[in-house]
Amino acid sequence: MSFGAMPVWQALLLIAGAAAAAVWLFRMKIRPPRVHVPSLLLWRRVFDQVRELTWWERIRRAVSLAATVALAIALALAVTRPGPRLTAASRGRTLIVLDSSWSMLAESGGGTRWERAVRQARALAASSGGEEVALATTADGLVEGPTSDLALIETAIDRLAPSGGEGAPWPRVAGTDSVHFFTDGAVDTAAAPGVIVHSVYEAVPNVAITAFAARAATSGISSGEAFLEIVNYAARPQDVRVSLIRGTVTLFDQPVPIAAGEAVRQFVPLQMSGGARLVARVRAPDNALAIDDEAVAWMPGVDPLAVTVVADAPGPLADLLQRDPAIRASFVKPADYKPGREDVVIFDRTIPAQAPARPALFIAPPAAGWLGTPASEEKAPRWLEPDAHPVLAGVDPLTIDVRRARGYDGQGLVPIARSERGTPLVSVIDARDRRAVILGFAIGDSNLATAPAFPVIVGNAIEWLGRPSYGMLRRPGPVELPGSTSALTAPDGTPVSLSHAGDRVVARLTQPGLYQVDAGGSRGVIGVNVGDPAVSNLMRTSLPNEGRRPAGGGGGSGRPWWMYAVGFAFVLAAVEWWTWQRRITV
């Protein structure tokens, strides 16, 4: 037997104490009110007669005592919440794995699933009898141990909190004799065979934002839209109060009736003016999980990009950029250029002596040592099919006639479009310290200024340089970012540690919110939300039926045993009161 609310010895002590207190209270002579009678003469005769009923009196007293003790024990059981015995099945090294998915934060019956799992994990660790215990979570893998020092395990448990981690590999510890997994089964974790699963699942209603994103509308460049999906995972309809806030302005705040199990999807038109930060919130009466009640989104393209064009004669570039409302262009001569806070710099047939700190588009750059070695010039190069790269998305190379081009060969330069003879026509640099696009040909050496691809390729380049995209919607957990990522800042302002794996950067997003990504001088934003049908639907579990019964005890209807214990205690109290009123019990 283990207890969901406290260690075994405390629980047993409480139950024994409650029973003893009930007996003591039952037997305690409460000083009754005094009643003066003329004489006890006749009462004594009555008592003598009543003594003939001693057996009946004894039975009544025994029944009353049993009811009182049962009532006390039922209440004590309701507090201690006993469950199946949680001890290591066999002696030896024990691995305790805690499900750290967000659904473990669901509130039910005076605590969260996580708190119940932690209590049971503590009880299990305490019952290890000096054997080694290892602690792991589905998100973090091995956290502590194996160790026989329970204090270390306790301390490690104190540090833990749900942080998503869906899809993380199953933690493994060599030499483990038994593996205990405390989970609600919300996320189907690929547990290793032989794992003893302890369910902390209880079906509870919830309302969640399962999708929230914002984007510029395809219909026009001066407006955008947000997409919001809210689901009522409850057995009854609810009036859900939905708020949408942009920056500091509340766009709307109104109740939305949502039927049981219904998903409400809504597109919200957005003006391009206003803040880029969007927050959606829901509130509902039956709502067990708080973390999926708020979602964030970043509206891209709200603020115009500051683009500096460094050229002696910008020509067609000036015509193009000055007409674009999403760009705030400025033009300087190469001799006057000083690095500033612009989002993107365009160097037209010029190049600074030092590599620019800001993302840059180079058009037919002259030779520069930091850029690489210029290749030989190729006359009338013929485009090959370009690589799939955001800079060339939507560009038809057949419409571009290049009279001459010169490529560069340098470290970090990645050609994304070549000529038939291999001359790089378009290259990119995607490094942590710089981010650049290099066109190997000048606008004047091609028909680019008049080709339909001109605004596309320039727009793509500026967008890729100034507004790198990291995906519309992400979940907490591991995330892959471009290798150029130099820093990742969490919503609370703390830096997130990055792991470099080849040409990618891997990080773990442990909380929902807006993350800031710095890469090669550009800055992007990642919106991370918890809302997900797998997490937010707290009425379901992937555990088998026998696992639906919570380790803390659960009845046939899914309610925990302690609720039945409380109900039983109330029934007993009512029966006792009723019978006492009628002098059936004493």
Add this chain to the structure above:
Amino acid sequence: MALRFEDDFLKKLEYLHVVSKRAFAGQNRADRLARKRGRGMEFADHRQYSAGDDFRHIDWKAYQRLNRLLLRLFDEEQDLPIYLFLDASRSMVEPAKFDQARRIVAALCYIGLAHLDRVTILPFGSGLRDETMPGRGKGRIFRVFEMLERMETQGDTDLREAFKQFASRTRQTGLAVVVSDFLDPRGFEPGLKILASMGHDVFVVHVASPSDRDPGSLGEVRFVDAETGELRDVDVTPALADAYGAAWQRHSEELEHFCGRYNLGYLRADADAPFEQVILSTFRKGRFLA
């Protein structure tokens, strides 16, 4: 308690007589026939004249007819000794019960005084207390009222000891009225037997309060014996209350049967019954008053 009767009620009382089954010899002339032949106004019988008889009572008309000297005898009207025993033990502490008992004694006393009887009030508890003889004449009733008003309950009930003390003095036989709840731990029988054996015409007035008869379902209480101070924790269930009610009824019936067996008058005067009804109706129906 103010023991005062309305004038109308007092007038009604004056028409009442305390009825004794027997005639007792009194000491003073009064309006009650005595067993003794004497100087009364009512002719009773003749007897042969003998020397020394008062020749004024010779019936000369009978001598003319019978040629014998016959003496006319008359019933002498004398007073009746009335002993009113009032239980003033702690068992009578309940105000309603003790007030009823005192009113009964006061009323009987007034009736006796109105008919020039010699009334003696004898409060008792564990023994006899100071007895009071108010004298003769109804004007003395106010002294009786004052005495009864001052009276307080104290001590336990011991009928046997009280009547033993009563018997220890030579007293003229008469009417003895015992007003009590008869909750004597030693039993009421020994005491009443002593009183009956003294030749008195005994009347028992059983005073009971509603709580004596039916305590009700009190629940868990601590009983305090008013006389002994004994404590007893009892859960007075309805069943127990019913059992007590039956025990009290048996006690009452035992007292009544005892009185019947020993030719003692018995009347029950409930404390919650209207006092005038007790005196004017119950006592008359019980042939105690006429």
